Amino acid sequence: MMAENKLQREQIIKAVVNALEPFSYVHALWQGGAAAFGRVDQWSDIDFMVIADWESIPRVFETVETAIEKLVGFDLIFDVPQPTSHGFFQKFYRLRQASPFLLIDLAVGDLEKPDKFLEPEIHGNPIVHFDRKNIIASQPLDREKFKQNMLMALERAKVRLDIFQLFFDKEYNRGNYLDAFDFYFNFALSGLLAVLRMKHSPYHYTFRSKYANYDLPPEVVKRLEELYFVKGPEDLKAKYRQVKEWFAKAVLEVE
Structure with missing residues (x-):
């Protein structure tokens, strides 16, 4: 299965590159995600x-969709509503004649977009297919600004x-365990995870559980x-x- 997925993956990548590279209005194309961290496996999109x-x-989306349809087809598209939190236009494609795990995540931005997610410390080393304007090498990480932002987040x-x-306590005392769990998961655990990342993997402190x-x-x-x-x-x-105790200890270690 891994060999078959690798072949399909390479074919899809080649098709997208060949479709976009001839157009002068497309300035750069690269891969991020698992590929940028050297962790591609049979479940990677x-x-x-x-x-x-x-x-x-x-036109970029139309061109890619035409190329995908010709090669393997797609049966479902999710168009991320605008404005996105990251500033890109983004669509996900489920392919018809490929592994269900081999989704395509296509994000498109313009030249004026300041944050292109290219800092290698955060986003890995991009797999560059073409870069006409030296875009990919022109976004180093501002370490001092990053540190200040992290301390503010802390x-x-x-x-x-x-x-x-107290939101947890009042809902738990009322017997509203779903509400109590919601606070536990979305406030307490997420806060703990962010602080633990600041300690162990600071460049990914905003990544929540991704790559944990x-x-x-x-x-x-x-x-x-x-x-x-x-359990209940x-x-x-x-x-x-336990989360509150660990959170307090982790905060002191980061500070």
Whole structure:
């Protein structure tokens, strides 16, 4: 299966590159995601990043869709609503004659977009197919700015958990365990994970659980997994206490 997926993957990549490279309004095409971190396996999708002239962005999607339809076809498209949090136009394609895991994630931005997700410390080393304007080499990480942003995020995480922690208690005391779990998962655990990333993999502190198995020490991952899986109300209450204690300790270690 892996060999078959690799062949399909290479064919799809070649088709997309050949479709876009002839057009002067497409300035750069590269792969991010698993490919940029050297972790492609049989479950990996294909993350295409494109920089094009603003007025030609719709044509980029049309060109890629024509190439995909001709090669393997697609039976479902998810068009990420605008405006996106990252500033790209983005669509996901499920392919008809390929592994269901071999989704295409196509993100297209324009030359004026300031953050093109190219800092290697954060996004890995892009697999560059073409780059007419030296775009990919022109976005080094501003380490001082990054550090300041991370410290501000740390302060926000501290205040957020401190001021809202009673939300868990009041919903738990009311017997509203779904609401209590929602706070546990979306506030307490997410805050803990962000701070642990600041400690162990600071360049990915905004990545939530993505790449956690690669970025965090195995013993940290194992302990987090135990906190993520809750057996019932009593277990939820006990684990919420553990999360708060670990969070406080991790904050001191980062500070």
